[in-house]
Structure formats: C-alpha cells, structure tokens
Amino acid sequence: xxxxxxxxxxxxxxxxxxxxxxxxxxxxxxxxxxxxxxxxxxxxxxxxxxxxxxxxxxxxxxxxxxxxxxxxxxxxxxxxxxxxxxxxxxxxxxxxxxxxxxxxxxxxxxxxxxxxxxxxxxxxxxxxxxxxxxxxxxxxxxxxxxxxxxxxxxxxxxxxxxxxxxxxxxxxxxxxxxxxxxxxxxxxxxxxxxxxxxxxxxxxx
Amino acid sequence: xxxxxxxxxxxxxxxxxxxxxxxxxxxxxxxxxxxxxxxxxxxxxxxxxxxxxxxxxxxxxxxxxxxxxxxxxxxxxxxxxxxxxxxxxxxxxxxxxxxxxxxxxxxxxxxxxxxxxxxxxxxxxxxxxxxxxxxxxxxxxxxxxxxxxxxxxxxxxxxxxxxxxxxxxxxxxxxxxxxxxxxxxxxxxxxxxxxxxxxxxxxxxxxxxxxxxxxxxxxxxxxxxxxxxxxxxxxxxxxxxxxxxxxxxxxxxxxxxxxxxxxxxxxxxxxxxxxxxxxxxxxxxxxxxxxxxxxxxxxxxxxxxxxxxxxxxxxxxxxxxxxxxxxxxxxxxxxxx
Numbered sequence: 063x064x065x066x067x068x069x070x071x072x073x074x075x076x077x078x079x080x081x082x083x084x085x086x087x088x089x090x091x092x093x094x095x096x097x098x099x100x101x102x103x104x105x106x107x108x109x110x111x112x113x114x115x116x117x118x119x120x121x122x123x124x125x126x127x128x129x130x131x132x133x134x135x136x137x138x139x140x141x142x143x144x145x146x147x148x149x150x151x152x153x154x155x156x157x158x159x160x161x162x163x164x165x166x167x168x169x170x171x172x173x174x175x176x177x178x179x180x181x182x183x184x185x186x187x188x189x190x191x192x193x194x195x196x197x198x199x200x201x202x203x204x205x206x207x208x209x210x211x212x213x214x215x216x217x218x219x220x221x222x223x224x225x226x227x228x229x230x231x232x233x234x235x236x237x238x239x240x241x242x243x244x245x246x247x248x249x250x251x252x253x254x255x256x257x258x259x260x261x262x263x264x265x266x267x
Numbered sequence: 268x269x270x271x272x273x274x275x276x277x278x279x280x281x282x283x284x285x286x287x288x289x290x291x292x293x294x295x296x297x298x299x300x301x302x303x304x305x306x307x308x309x310x311x312x313x314x315x316x317x318x319x320x321x322x323x324x325x326x327x328x329x330x331x332x333x334x335x336x337x338x339x340x341x342x343x344x345x346x347x348x349x350x351x352x353x354x355x356x357x358x359x360x361x362x363x364x365x366x367x368x369x370x371x372x373x374x375x376x377x378x379x380x381x382x383x384x385x386x387x388x389x390x391x392x393x394x395x396x397x398x399x400x401x402x403x404x405x406x407x408x409x410x411x412x413x414x415x416x417x418x419x420x421x422x423x424x425x426x427x428x429x430x431x432x433x434x435x436x437x438x439x440x441x442x443x444x445x446x447x448x449x450x451x452x453x454x455x456x457x458x459x460x461x462x463x464x465x466x467x468x469x470x471x472x473x474x475x476x477x478x479x480x481x482x483x484x485x486x487x488x489x490x491x492x493x494x495x496x497x498x499x500x501x502x503x504x505x506x507x508x509x510x511x512x513x514x515x516x517x518x519x520x521x522x523x524x525x526x527x528x529x530x531x532x533x534x535x536x537x538x539x540x541x542x543x544x545x546x547x548x549x550x551x552x553x554x555x556x557x558x559x560x561x562x563x564x565x566x567x568x569x570x571x572x573x574x575x576x577x578x579x580x581x582x583x584x585x586x587x588x589x590x591x592x593x594x595x596x597x598x599x600x601x602x603x604x
C-alpha cells in the first residue's frame with residue numbers, strides 16, 4: 063500500500079489522463095502528508111505543553127465537569143459517574159485539539175454513536191467470529207511481529223485502525239502528548255479539590 | 268571561444284544550457300583576468316554606469332536567441348554583452364570582493380538547471396545520468412532558495428533576477444512532473460523501488476525517534492518491536508491513569524461547585540508547577556483504587572505495601588498529601604520536559 067504512494071515516473075507520460083490525475087493527486091497527498099507529518103511531530107511535542115493549551119484545557123474541563131449529570135450521588139455507582147467524567151475529559155481533550163488530528167475527530171464522532179448504544183451491540187456480534195480463528199490466525203500472522211504491534215497500537219489510539227504506518231505513528235505521538243497533558247490536568251484538579259475540601263475525607267479513621 | 272559558441276547554436280535546445288555553462292566558465296576566466304589586472308578601468312566603469320538595464324535586456328535576449336538559433340544576432344549580441352557581463356562582474360568586484368562566490372553559485376545553479384532541464388526534456392537519454400546522481404526535489408528547492416538569499420546578500424540584482432527567473436522556470440517544470448528524488452548513497456542500489464523503500468523507511472524511523480523521545484524508557488530498548496512494546500505499554504498506562512483519575516474526580520465532583528471561586532486561580536498555579544506524572548506507578552495505582560479518597564491514609568498504605576519499590580512511587584504518594592509542599596516535592600524527581 064505504501065509503495066503505491068510513490069509514483070513510477072516512466073508511466074506518468076504514457077498513461078491516460080485519469081490515471082495520471084490519480085497519481086498526481088497521490089503525489090500531492092504525499093507531499094501534503096510529509097509536510098503535515100513533520101509538522102505534527104515537531105508541533106505535537108510543543109503543542110500540548112504550552113501554557114496556553116493547558117489553561118484552555120483546564121478551564122474547559124472545569125466547565126464540563128460542572129455540567130456533568132450526576133445520576134446517583136452516593137452509593138456504589140461511582141463507576142458510571144467515573145466513566146462519564148472520563149468521556150467528558152476525553153471529549154474536552156479532543157476539542158482542544160482543534161480537529162487537526164485523526165484521533166481527536168474520532169473521539170468527538172464516537173460520542174454520537176455511543177449514545178445510540180449500537181456500538182455495544184456491534185461489539186458483541188463482532189467479538190464472536192475471530193475467537194474460533196485465533197489459533198490459526200496466530201500461526202499465520204506470527205511472523206511480522208512489528209506489524210502485529212502496530213495493529214495493537216492502532217486499536218489503542220482511537221480512530222486509527224485502518225491507518226497507514228507513518229500516519230499511525232504521527233497520531234500516536236500526538237495522542238501520547240495529549241494524554242500526558244490530560245493526566246497532569248486531572249491530577250492537579252483532583253489535588254486542588256482534595257485540598258480545598260478536606261472535611262469529608264479527613265473524618266475517615 | 269566565440270566560434271565554438273556559434274557552432275553550439277546549431278545544436279538542439281539543450282545546447283542553451285550547455286553554452287550557459289561554458290559561457291559562465293568563460294566569464295569566470297575573464298573575471299580572474301580582471302582580478303589579476305588592476306581594478307576598474309574607467310571605460311568599464313562608465314560602461315556599467317550607464318547600461319544597467321541594457322545589461323539585463325541583453326542577457327535575456329541572449330538567452331532567447333540561443334534557443335531560437337538566431338545566427339547573426341547571436342554573434343553580434345554576444346560581443347557587447349560579453350563586456351556587459353564583464354562590466355557587471357567587475358562592478359561587483361569593485362564593490363565587494365565576493366565574485367568567486369557568485370560565479371561559483373551561478374555555476375552550481377546552472378548545473379542544477381542543466382540537470383533539471385535535461386531531466387524534463389530528455390528522460391530516456393539522460394536516464395543513465397539520472398541514475399548516477401539524483402537529487403532530492405526538496406533539496407533542490409531549498410538550495411535555490413538559499414542561493415537566492417546569497418545573491419540578495421551580495422546585492423547582485425541583475426544576475427540574481429535572471430537566474431531566479433530561469434530557476435522558477437525550471438522549478439515549475441519539475442513541479443509539473445513531480446519527482447521525488449532521493450540521493451543514492453555509495454554502494455547502495457539505485458533502482459526506483461529500493462530508493463522509494465529507503466525513503467519510506469527513513470520516514471518511519473524519523474517518526475519512531477520522535478516517539479522514542481516522548482516515551483520514557485524507550486532508550487533502553489533497541490529495535491522496533493521493543494520500542495513498540497514500550498509505546499503500547501505507555502499508552503495503556505496513560506489511559507488507565509485517566510480512568511483512575513476520573514474515578515477520583517467523580518467522588519470529588521460535588522465539591523467542585525463549592526470551591527469554584529478560588530479554584531481557577533489556584534489550579535493554574537498548581538498546574539504549572541506540576542511536572543509530568545511518572546508512568547511506572549502502575550502497581551501503586553492498582554493498590555490505590557480501593558482506598559479511594561485517600562490523603563494521608565492512602566500514602567501510609569502505600570508505604571506499607573510497597574516499601575521496596577523504586578523512588579518512582581513517591582510521586583503519586585506525594586501528590587496525594589494535602590500539604591502544599593507536595594507540589595514542590597515532585598520536582599525532586601527527574602522527569603522533566
């Protein structure tokens with residue numbers, strides 16, 4: 063698949079117009095991709111570490127958390143609230159990415175899908191099939207170990223399952239930087255809240 | 268020299284470029300002669316004092332004539348323009364002593380122009396030449412940019428404008444055909460597929476390097492598989508951390524509205540002094556989950572359960588202390604930007 067991105071120059075002159083147009087489109091795409099990817103790599107490290115981004119994310123996070131519906135305040139239902147908060151935090155993170163990365167767009171898009179609950183049904187039906195073949199699949203696909211790991215990485219980064227290797231690496235870079243920022247923000251927020259309201263927690267023996 | 272150039276004009280279009288090179292070499296020789304003699308004879312000074320625009324037009328018309336093969340004008344036009352170019356160069360000689368650079372630069376550019384135009388016009392004939400020495404398109408453009416900068420620095424406006432026009436022509440031609448040139452290293456295959464593969468591999472390794480810088484602990488592992496393992500583990504641990512923190516915030520959320528006024532200011536201050544969280548705290552996080560709103564109790568349990576763990580554990584335990592010094596304690600750990 064990647065080899066098709068590099069055009070064969072002998073053929074460009076002789077081909078009919080649609081093929082040459084396709085190749086020119088691919089060329090322009092690769093040119094854009096190379097420009098974008100180099101930008102993404104260098105930018106992503108600095109982008110998620112600027113004070114401004116952190117401020118924006120923190121303020122948005124606080125706002126979003128305030129609006130989170132609390133279906134059950136007490137009781138053993140922390141997990142559902144936790145899941146909501148995690149989704150909210152992820153959405154806010156994706157929103158502050160400004161739509162430049164693939165994973166951010168996927169995170170914002172899955173919000174609609176998850177609410178319809180079709181996602182869960184699809185997971186259940188899809189999970190049954192590959193279980194029978196896993197033994198055979200493992201024997202077959204054990205050779206390219208790097209490729210297997212790239213697939214796993216693609217599953218971890220949201221929205222990057224069928225993405226080319228260089229793009230996957232770019233998305234992973236940005237995603238890791240963003241996750242780091244998210245963890246830092248949530249930790250500091252949790253610290254502050256714990257410090258600001260110690261009354262309820264200190265009563266424990 | 269004149270006769271040889273006149274004979275060249277009978278050849279096809281590529282002769283234009285070849286003769287340019289020869290002409291420039293001739294000019295360089297001339298320039299050296301001028302350098303050896305005393306500077307700036309008064310005639311030359313007068314000459315280029317008046318003829319700045321004419322110089323430009325002469326050289327342009329000259330290039331056009333070369334292409335069309337205009338016989339008598341060619342030999343005629345070459346005479347005065349000789350002196351014109353000569354005067355031009357000697358003028359810069361009197362102003363600054365850097366002509367060797369300009370001519371060398373011009374030579375290099377002309378060579379590039381030659382290779383580019385040859386590639387554009389005669390692919391089949393020049394294929395062998397291409398295979399010997401191909402250059403990156405980006406490199407060429409960068410070089411042309413830098414060369415233009417060099418020229419502007421030397422304030423050699425006439426030469427720069429003419430070669431820049433030529434270069435823009437050549438560059439536009441290359442852009443139309445859109446090669447991706449890769450320089451072939453010594454002793455390596457130069458066929459198209461291996462070049463493309465090598466470029467692809469270089470891209471991927473560059474991106475892996477970025478990831479390596481980002482993920483802590485990736486330096487120790489060599490090879491792509493190990494690095495990918497580390498990256499996967501890191502992403503998974505970050506996601507798990509987010510989950511635990513969201514659980515924590517779920518408990519603390521009702522207090523959010525109570526403490527909202529001071530929160531924004533303090534939060535940002537604390538946030539900026541807060542350094543990146545340590546990743547190796549996985550086991551500590553697993554321990555902390557049941558002990559959920561923790562503070563001192565949590566940190567005590569940590570110390571009991573995991574006394575022999577590395578200092579990395581101190582980060583989360585310190586962060587869960589309510590003392591303000593915890594913020595400064597985290598800075599003792601080595602993880603920084």
